[in-house]
Amino acid sequence: MSPDQIEFLKGEYPDFWNENLKSLPAGHWNLIARLFHQCALIAADNGSTEPWVALHFERLEDGLFRAYAAPLVDFQKWTDGSALALIIALQFFNERQQSICEVCGLPGGRHCISPEFCAGKVEKWDA
């Protein structure tokens, strides 16, 4: 990711930011931003200013990241909707990396057919 992308995520989502993510490809910025945003919404939707989950990231052998979430509040407080939203957000992040270009962020595969294809098509990353 670019320094700007990293600074934005660190500043906006300090509870979820993890230094390991510095090596996340720039094209996958929207995926991580969406995951962070969704996790922030789960707390906000339940009237909480504290995070409801801790996120952990593992780098897989194929170079992709896998996100895990550990609940920080008692399960009885979770609504079905919030629990489902978390599962969907995690699955979205974990699976979409395989079909989003690491360079430009366009859908298709992990890489566009050629570097020229990415050039000039770099997805606007600001939220």
Ligand SMILES: [Zn+2]
């Ligand atoms: Zn591309």
